[in-house]
Amino acid sequence: MTVFVLGSINLDAVARVDDLPRPGETVAGLSLDLFLGGKGANQAVAAARMGAPTRLMGAVGRDDSGPSLKAKLAGYGVQVADVAELANVPTGQAHVWVSKSGENMIVVTGGANTALTAQHVGATPLEGQRVLLSQLETPVSAIEALFRAGAAKGGLRILNAAPALPQGAALFPLTDILIVNQTELATYAKLDHEPSKLEEVSRVARKLMSRPDQTIIVTLGSAGVATVRRDEAFLIEGRKVKALDTTGAGDCFCGALAANLAANMDLREAVEMANAAAALSVQKSGAAPSMPSRREVEAFLEG
Numbered sequence: 001m002t003v004f005v006l007g008s009i010n011l012d013a014v015a016r017v018d019d020l021p022r023p024g025e026t027v028a029g030l031s032l033d034l035f036l037g038g039k040g041a042n043q044a045v046a047a048a049r050m051g052a053p054t055r056l057m058g059a060v061g062r063d064d065s066g067p068s069l070k071a072k073l074a075g076y077g078v079q080v081a082d083v084a085e086l087a088n089v090p091t092g093q094a095h096v097w098v099s100k101s102g103e104n105m106i107v108v109t110g111g112a113n114t115a116l117t118a119q120h121v122g123a124t125p126l127e128g129q130r131v132l133l134s135q136l137e138t139p140v141s142a143i144e145a146l147f148r149a150g151a152a153k154g155g156l157r158i159l160n161a162a163p164a165l166p167q168g169a170a171l172f173p174l175t176d177i178l179i180v181n182q183t184e185l186a187t188y189a190k191l192d193h194e195p196s197k198l199e200e201v202s203r204v205a206r207k208l209m210s211r212p213d214q215t216i217i218v219t220l221g222s223a224g225v226a227t228v229r230r231d232e233a234f235l236i237e238g239r240k241v242k243a244l245d246t247t248g249a250g251d252c253f254c255g256a257l258a259a260n261l262a263a264n265m266d267l268r269e270a271v272e273m274a275n276a277a278a279a280l281s282v283q284k285s286g287a288a289p290s291m292p293s294r295r296e297v298e299a300f301l302e303g
């Protein structure tokens with residue numbers, strides 16, 4: 001069954017540094033690489049690598065990088081017929097700095113991603129799409145149109161509400177599974193600290209629930225993943241690995257989870273497998289290029 005992703009496509013310019021700069025500081029870069037990225041593209045690649053037939057709806061510019069990013073997506077097995085090439089608008093770009101401990105800082109200029117509209121979504125047939133997955137790097141109005149149309153056709157709606165945007169909360173009532181990290185959870189819940197223990201994470205997540213049948217998943221970095229429903233909550237512990245680059249780890253989790261749920265996997269098993277996929281992704285450089293295949297994830301879980 002198919003995963004349909006609506007989301008951003010970026011050219012990631014990744015500079016490695018020893019330590020991330022502080023405001024006003026200049027630091028020497030150790031290397032500079034250009035990768036396929038963008039939360040939508042990364043999640044679509046992760047879903048396709050997990051074996052789900054995956055369609056991506058998005059937009060790139062008709063410039064030097066747009067068509068080649070589209071070709072790279074197709075090379076990963078993502079169906080790109082719904083990726084528009086727009087004239088007179090640049091492809092989205094992300095400037096990513098990665099420290100020697102694998103932490104990152106990212107600045108995104110949205111470009112063509114911000115030109116997607118509800119009309120683009122309305123013109124796209126959604127029959128047979130089991131899972132609809134989106135994030136907040138494309139306009140909220142387009143995501144709303146997708147979730148409204150998709151629900152009418154029985155699709156499971158997953159929103160990765162990242163980056164945290166106040167207007168993104170308007171989508172929560174239309175969402176079946178909401179995925180946030182602990183920073184985003186604190187932002188949406190207007191907390192002055194980031195909850196980390198399952199008990200507090202569950203309490204805060206339940207306050208964000210807009211329907212009793214909703215699931216909220218909170219990724220907790222190396223501490224693992226909390227899954228919260230109205231009547232139950234469970235923690236899948238993080239896997240101990242040495243992180244080279246954490247860029248796109250959350251995207252890997254979302255894409256792998258969507259693929260597993262599209263294949264009718266039980267929620268707990270799907271979360272466990274997506275958690276393992278994310279642990280593998282941080283051991284490679286780049287966002288989209290670090291997404292593991294289903295076989296790699298299965299071998300990791302068995303080992």
Ligand code: RIB
Pocket residue numbers: 008010011012036037038039042093094106108137247248249250251287288
């Ligand atoms: O989540 C990681 C992604 O965020 C990067 O690939 C970058 O493009 C930004 O969109």
